[in-house]
Amino acid sequence: xxxxxxxxxxxxxxxxxxxxxxxxxxxxxxxxxxxxxxxxxxxxxxxxxxxxxxxxxxxxxxxxxxxxxxxxxxxxxxxxxxxxxxxxxxxxxxxxxxxxxxxxxxxxxxxxxxxxxxxxxxxxxxxxxxxxxxxxxxxxxxxxxxxxxxxxxxxxxxxxxxxxxxxxxxxxxxxxxxxxxxxxxxxxxxxxxxxxxxxxxxxxxxxxxxxxxxxxxxxxxxxxxxxxxxxxxxxxxxxxxxxxxxxxxxxxxxxxxxxxxxxxxxxxxxxxxxxxxxxxxxxxxxxxxxxxxxxxxxxxxxxxxxxxxxxxxxxxxxxxxxxxxxxxxxxxxxxxxxxxxxxxxxxxxxxxxxxxxxxxxxxxxxxxxxxxxxxxxxxxxxxxxxxxxxxxxxxxxxxxxxxxxxxxxxxxxxxxxxxxxxxxxxxxxxxxxxxxxxxxxxxxxxxxxxxxxxxxxxxxxxxxxxxxxxxxxxxxxxxxxxxxxxxxxxxxxxxxxxxxxxxxxxxxxxxxxxxxxxxxxxxxxxxxxxxxxxxxxxxxxxxxxxxxxxxxxxxxxxxxxxxxxxxxxxxxxxxxxxxxxxx
Numbered sequence: 001x002x003x004x005x006x007x008x009x010x011x012x013x014x015x016x017x018x019x020x021x022x023x024x025x026x027x028x029x030x031x032x033x034x035x036x037x038x039x040x041x042x043x044x045x046x047x048x049x050x051x052x053x054x055x056x057x058x059x060x061x062x063x064x065x066x067x068x069x070x071x072x073x074x075x076x077x078x079x080x081x082x083x084x085x086x087x088x089x090x091x092x093x094x095x096x097x098x099x100x101x102x103x104x105x106x107x108x109x110x111x112x113x114x115x116x117x118x119x120x121x122x123x124x125x126x127x128x129x130x131x132x133x134x135x136x137x138x139x140x141x142x143x144x145x146x147x148x149x150x151x152x153x154x155x156x157x158x159x160x161x162x163x164x165x166x167x168x169x170x171x172x173x174x175x176x177x178x179x180x181x182x183x184x185x186x187x188x189x190x191x192x193x194x195x196x197x198x199x200x201x202x203x204x205x206x207x208x209x210x211x212x213x214x215x216x217x218x219x220x221x222x223x224x225x226x227x228x229x230x231x232x233x234x235x236x237x238x239x240x241x242x243x244x245x246x247x248x249x250x251x252x253x254x255x256x257x258x259x260x261x262x263x264x265x266x267x268x269x270x271x272x273x274x275x276x277x278x279x280x281x282x283x284x285x286x287x288x289x290x291x292x293x294x295x296x297x298x299x300x301x302x303x304x305x306x307x308x309x310x311x312x313x314x315x316x317x318x319x320x321x322x323x324x325x326x327x328x329x330x331x332x333x334x335x336x337x338x339x340x341x342x343x344x345x346x347x348x349x350x351x352x353x354x355x356x357x358x359x360x361x362x363x364x365x366x367x368x369x370x371x372x373x374x375x376x377x378x379x380x381x382x383x384x385x386x387x388x389x390x391x392x393x394x395x396x397x398x399x400x401x402x403x404x405x406x407x408x409x410x411x412x413x414x415x416x417x418x419x420x421x422x423x424x425x426x427x428x429x430x431x432x433x434x435x436x437x438x439x440x441x442x443x444x445x446x447x448x449x450x451x452x453x454x455x456x457x458x459x460x461x462x463x464x465x466x467x468x469x470x471x472x473x474x475x476x477x478x479x480x481x482x483x484x485x486x487x488x489x490x491x492x493x494x495x496x497x498x499x500x501x502x503x504x505x506x507x508x509x510x511x512x513x514x515x516x517x518x519x520x521x522x523x524x525x526x527x528x529x530x531x532x533x534x535x536x537x538x539x540x541x542x543x544x545x546x547x548x549x550x551x552x553x554x555x556x557x558x559x560x561x562x563x564x565x566x567x568x569x570x571x572x573x574x575x576x577x578x579x580x581x582x583x
Contacts, residue, residue, distance in 0.1 A: 035153030156195030188238030247550035432524030
């Protein structure tokens with residue numbers, strides 16, 4: 001049966017294979033584009049990939065970052081894009097890939113996987129042919145590909161785009177059929193592992209979506225409460241599954257310098273459109289506005305022709321799935337929502353236009369509906385201009401949006417695979433180190449100025465070790481354990497060239513004696529006292545209390561999921577047995 005289905009759709013399968021192969025080849029040739037987060041992503045990938053393939057499946061501390069100072073970045077940044085890139089990025093490389101190539105291939109796989117997941121959502125509303133068209137369109141929409149991959153290189157959002165279609169599908173099924181909860185839970189957990197800001201956006205969108213659908217279905221109060229209870233249960237399960245990541249990420253933020261994340265550029269209220277003021281980056285704002293205008297034009301045409309279009313009138317729920325993300329984004333990107341961005345928890349998202357990742361769902365579904373209607377009209381004896389015009393107009397608007405992005409995209413691609421240093425994100429250093437670095441940089445200001453200062457601190461402190469009264473040899477180094485040999489000429493403190501963090505523990509391996517670790521006064525570097533002699537020292541970074549809590553919550557949630565799956569398998573087997581008996 002499967003072979004017959006494959007043969008029947010061989011043309012469609014060929015298109016998908018060629019498109020995927022073409023994207024992989026393009027990424028292999030061009031490498032990782034030098035977008036906004038280029039200097040973070042490549043060092044992160046190199047260090048994460050090495051730790052991952054050394055057996056540490058979830059490395060949080062990466063000692064290779066910042067030239068050896070180390071980085072706590074993956075206590076806070078989502079690991080999903082780097083898991084995907086580490087697992088799939090090296091495929092097809094004979095003799096191994098350069099880091100820029102491997103990470104670019106990982107990006108291509110994330111784009112392809114987002115198309116595969118969107119296919120499941122689109123298949124609910126369209127025939128297979130049109131569902132494949134929608135999936136391919138979703139992959140190459142200007143915000144999804146040009147903005148997020150090439151210009152911003154926001155790999156967390158790119159990974160999140162894999163799971164958003166499945167979350168919307170699970171939500172629709174849960175609302176309309178009272179099933180799909182497990183799909184919603186698993187997809188939401190994966191979304192959290194991908195990008196916390198997008199997960200926070202999605203929680204608010206789902207709440208608005210449920211209210212909208214419940215109102216449109218004219219449900220009574222009890223029915224609405226039951227719907228919210230279902231979403232709370234399955235959404236809570238997704239949050240519990242991902243607690244191993246988000247609980248430490250949120251609870252340990254006070255230990256680092258998260259204040260660096262908030263500047264005039266990343267203040268949400270400075271980005272609200274139609275407020276009469278200029279945005280911090282007018283060029284980026286113009287690109288976002290052009291894409292949003294394309295979506296608004298699309299929904300206007302769909303609404304006006306909703307009764308004449310079979311794709312809308314004969315497909316329950318499609319119009320709501322198209323309209324909801326666009327209206328939600330329109331509210332959150334304009335001054336109507338100012339009070340939320342000023343006082344509510346979503347202010348941590350930083351940029352209101354991050355909601356454009358939801359608008360891509362609308363664009364792919366809506367443009368497909370318009371295209372299907374246009375093709376149906378063209379196949380008739382008298383094509384209707386009112387049918388052909390909307391599709392042409394919306395496609396032209398999307399092309400215009402892409403044209404606005406292309407100059408910036410060309411600049412980003414020009415540095416592909418070059419000019420990066422093993423740095424990280426300064427906001428994930430302990431606060432004492434960053435405060436000292438701020439003082440050391442003198443009159444310079446701004447986030448970017450810290451990179452050179454931190455490099456200078458590392459170089460200066462490493463050189464100072466040569467004249468110290470002790471000699472340090474690193475015997476082995478992993479993400480949670482460092483083995484050292486220290487030759488101390490006299491009793492006194494020993495300072496290592498990486499920042500002190502209160503969760504590290506130290507001991508002398510020969511005697512088992514614990515060491516008191518403390519920050520030295522200038523830069524907050526790791527320091528401990530040793531008597532004269534030769535010593536073997538082990539520094540370990542055991543799971544923090546939030547990590548332990550998060551791990552237990554996730555394990556309990558995983559056991560619950562396994563129980564649900566086993567129950568569904570038993571029910572499925574019982575149903576098949578009953579059918580066989582009746583037959």
